Amino acid sequence: QSENIIGYYVTVERIPNSCKDSPNLISLKDRKVFLNLSMAYYRVNISAYNKAGESPQAIYIVPDFSATDLPGQIHVKRQGSNAVVTWTPEHNPKCFVVDWGTGKEDMRMKIVTTATGNFTLDNFQPYKLYKIMVHASDVCQCESFTRYEKTFGVTQFYSVEGVPRTGPSNVTVLNIRKHSALVKWTEIAAEDCLGFLQGYRISYTDPWRKKSLAVALNSSTTSYHLTGLKEKTIYRVQISGFTNAGEGPPTLSQPFSTLKYGTVEPPCICVTQHQS
Secondary structure (H helix, E strand, O other): OHHHOOEEEEEEEEEOOOOOOOOEEEEEOOOOOOOOOOOOEEEEEEEEEEOOEEOOOEEEEOOOOOOOOOOOEEEEEEEOOEEEEEEEOOOOOOEEEEEEEEEOOEEEEEEEOOOOOOEEEOOOOOOOOEEEEEEEEOOOOHHHHHHHOEEEEEEEEOOOOOOOOOOOEEEEEEOOOOOOEEEEEEOOOHHHHOOOOOEEEEEEEOOOOOEEEEEEOOOOOOEEEEOOOOOOOEEEEEEEEEEOOEEOOOOOOEEEEOOOOOOOOOOOOOOOOOOO
8 A cells, every 4th residue: 555655654752751741743755764862762653644544553662772972971879769860070951851760661750950969769679770861951841852852871770789590591611621621601681680790600620529719700701711620530610690799599510521632633534536
């Protein structure tokens, strides 16, 4: 039915929208539209229309933007079950619009129209990762935020950190040599960290129960090269994650055996054919 389409209706709705105003309606002929948005969450509804009426809407949720090149830095300090938000450098627009929550489906919005050096956000639960976004606008009218607000800064916050509820998954040992081996794993899922993951602890034990410990001080690390191992020895390796609150449970023991001899190149077997 595309040949019968007259044009398209596009509505842009902020998530959340405590102003309760109707979404901005855009009418256009082309199948594309340029939107200059802040880093808040947005829902875009698109429908086509012709002489007979309007089609059902297609719904598009604008994905997360990467927080780069923002003008300000957000600082959050716990105060009971609340959080006090400050920022640098100092900036005093006509109003701030603040979003905070654990995700698209759980965001709250606060409009601050008075000159202030900080503001307090409430209803923070322990062990949950919150995203806090501060937007600035020189037009303090609800219907204007979608068009005029610009993101000042973004940060993440735990009101109370816990230890990871589980260790990393898919632990494997590769490139096993006479005195070394490479351990790889899949990072702990964000919802299982319960705090800001600081890194991993890798422990490995030999048959005489001598335990060695290595620490990867980087939450994005997913491999570690073990060295100084004994030849022809069975080791058992375990990995755990840790936050500022402490260390989580280790993975199941993963056995591997070092080689008796160093690696050598296999002999070359050459075959030639002779024609009779």
